Amino acid sequence: MTAPSNVTVRFAPSPTGRLHVGNARAALFNFLFARKNGGRFMLRMDDTDDERSTPEFAAAIKEDLRWLGLTHDIFARQSERLAAYEAAAEKLKSEGRLYPAYESAAELDRRRKRQLARGLPPVYDRAALDLTDEDRAALEAEGRKPHWRFRLDHEHTAFEDMIQGHVEVDGASLSDPVLIREDGRFLYTLPSIVDDIDFAITHVIRGSDHITNTGVQIQIIRALGAEPPAFAHYSLLNGPEGKPLSKRDDAGRFSLRALREAGYEPMAVNALLARLGTPDPVEPCLSLDELASGFDLSRLGRADIRFDPADLARVNAASLHLMPYAAMQPRLAALGCDLGADFWDAVKPNIVLFADAADWARVVTGPVAPVIEEPDFAAAAAAVLPPEPWNEATWGIWTDAVKSATGRKGKALFMPLRLALTGLTHGPELKNLLPLIGRDRAQARLKGLTD
Ligand code: GLU
Numbered sequence: 401m402t403a404p405s406n407v408t409v410r411f412a413p414s415p416t417g418r419l420h421v422g423n424a425r426a427a428l429f430n431f432l433f434a435r436k437n438g439g440r441f442m443l444r445m446d447d448t449d450d451e452r453s454t455p456e457f458a459a460a461i462k463e464d465l466r467w468l469g470l471t472h473d474i475f476a477r478q479s480e481r482l483a484a485y486e487a488a489a490e491k492l493k494s495e496g497r498l499y500p501a502y503e504s505a506a507e508l509d510r511r512r513k514r515q516l517a518r519g520l521p522p523v524y525d526r527a528a529l530d531l532t533d534e535d536r537a538a539l540e541a542e543g544r545k546p547h548w549r550f551r552l553d554h555e556h557t558a559f560e561d562m563i564q565g566h567v568e569v570d571g572a573s574l575s576d577p578v579l580i581r582e583d584g585r586f587l588y589t590l591p592s593i594v595d596d597i598d599f600a601i602t603h604v605i606r607g608s609d610h611i612t613n614t615g616v617q618i619q620i621i622r623a624l625g626a627e628p629p630a631f632a633h634y635s636l637l638n639g640p641e642g643k644p645l646s647k648r649d650d651a652g653r654f655s656l657r658a659l660r661e662a663g664y665e666p667m668a669v670n671a672l673l674a675r676l677g678t679p680d681p682v683e684p685c686l687s688l689d690e691l692a693s694g695f696d697l698s699r700l701g702r703a704d705i706r707f708d709p710a711d712l713a714r715v716n717a718a719s720l721h722l723m724p725y726a727a728m729q730p731r732l733a734a735l736g737c738d739l740g741a742d743f744w745d746a747v748k749p750n751i752v753l754f755a756d757a758a759d760w761a762r763v764v765t766g767p768v769a770p771v772i773e774e775p776d777f778a779a780a781a782a783a784v785l786p787p788e789p790w791n792e793a794t795w796g797i798w799t800d801a802v803k804s805a806t807g808r809k810g811k812a813l814f815m816p817l818r819l820a821l822t823g824l825t826h827g828p829e830l831k832n833l834l835p836l837i838g839r840d841r842a843q844a845r846l847k848g849l850t851d
Contacts, residue, residue, distance in 0.1 A: 402436060408440045409433055414452070418457065420645050428468070429634060445476070468670055546582060560630075563698065563700055564608070569612055594624075607634060607635075635705060637704075645707070665719050683718075717752045760827070766850070767850050782843050821837060
């Protein structure tokens with residue numbers, strides 16, 4: 401649709417758990433932004449934490465993204481790119497921007513507590529910068545291993561965020577970030593930056609919890625001699641209680657796997673996640689291209705937003721309404737309830753999940769346990785059932801005849817017929833269901849016979 405461009409964006413999950421709806425939103429925004437701008441979408445596994453990352457979680461993430469239809473154009477795994485991170489670290493070390501520090505976690509913690517007690521911000525005091533070569537040699541002789549910190553410039557780093565507007569981060573208010581742990585492993589920051597540079601990422605679109613990181617990252621990007629990409633920080637998705645989504649949500653209730661297994665349509669998930677935070681959030685949409693063409697980062701508000709499963713149910717139902725029979729026929733057949741286009745059109749306004757169609761198929765073909773409160777009324781109605789063939793006019797013809805024969809009207813007329821024919825107080829319009837039920841079954845049910 402859009403002419404190819406150099407736009408390249410990435411979704412960079414850590415394969416340390418399952419994706420929940422908040423993660424899916426990150427993937428979706430990046431995917432839609434790439435689609436809309438004729439760019440490329442990269443999937444990057446941030447798996448440098450080899451204690452917590454697993455191939456199973458990586459495979460599950462790919463499966464979830466495939467379900468949503470968020471196909472990637474570029475793929476990389478950070479665990480295979482360590483040499484590039486080492487090279488970047490060496491460059492920073494040689495320029496004095498990455499320095500070794502030897503404090504243990506307990507020492508740092510004590511220092512932070514002292515600072516807080518004195519009403520000072522708990523910022524790392526850079527004591528390690530004062531160490532001489534002899535001091536370092538002595539510490540290493542004690543068996544200490546350094547972790548490595550990036551020396552921030554104590555200045556304001558400004559950027560124009562595509563959602564938040566003008567942002568400034570004051571380097572002086574932050575601790576020099578640790579880029580390499582004492583066991584030699586890289587923390588998230590440097591690998592992410594090196595990858596963003598090497599894969600020519602043009603736009604970093606991620607949650608507002610990364611805004612301060614961005615100030616730090618821009619300094620590191622420049623220290624590596626590169627130009628920062630554009631940034632967009634969208635507001636975070638909270639759970640229905642208004643609290644941030646948690647591990648519990650990716651382990652369970654709002655994981656993509658849970659939604660898939662519950663029977664939600666992937667495009668309903670996409671439509672809701674793309675539009676929450678915009679003025680019309682609960683609108684169905686049947687294609688990613690259509691979502692992409694209406695996607696605009698600047699329409700996303702800055703306030704935190706809520707994911708409410710009730711909204712998803714509404715979008716799901718509305719999405720099913722839009723589905724033509726031809727598109728659903730294979731799925732109806734697989735569900736064992738392909739009763740034709742008239743059936744699908746009759747029941748789709750009454751389903752929330754696709755699998756609900758099977759319940760209505762059972763109402764058509766039986767077994768139904770008819771509910772007959774007044775056998776005489778049911779017998780009188782059965783006596784005036786019109787001859788077949790039946791169509792959608794039949795219900796009107798029949799109920800007119802029942803009305804004349806019994807003097808009933810309104811609810812007193814319709815509800816006993818619905819209860820007898822379906823065993824239920826609610827359901828699809830009977831003018832559509834009756835021809836599907838057919839005369840034989842209708843007659844039997846009006847006699848109270850379970851078919
Ligand atoms: N792996 C990082 C995370 O999941 C990626 C953040 C980013 O987009 O830079 O938080």
